[in-house]
Amino acid sequence: MRANDLDCGLLSDVFSFTVIQEYAAIQLGLELGHYTHTIGSAHVNECNVERVRRVLNEAELRRAPHSFPFPAMSVTAGGS
DSSP: OOEEETTTHHHHHHHHHHHHHHHHHHHHTOOOOOOOOOOSEEEOOGGGHHHHHHHHHHHHHTOSOOOOOOOOOOTTGGGO
């Protein structure tokens, strides 16, 4: 990736690309490998600065680690 805005683009790109990776692995009968997301520039757009500040402030208040397990795709995904 050339660049990602940290509050929208990065989140949606990582989610989308890992779902594609998992789907492709299932369709090809391969083990799921590692995902590395490399970007040249990370930024917050000026119009989103206040929202990012609110998110960071809330995260600071909730310092406890959270775990959000995401279920693996079914091997029968896509009707194959």
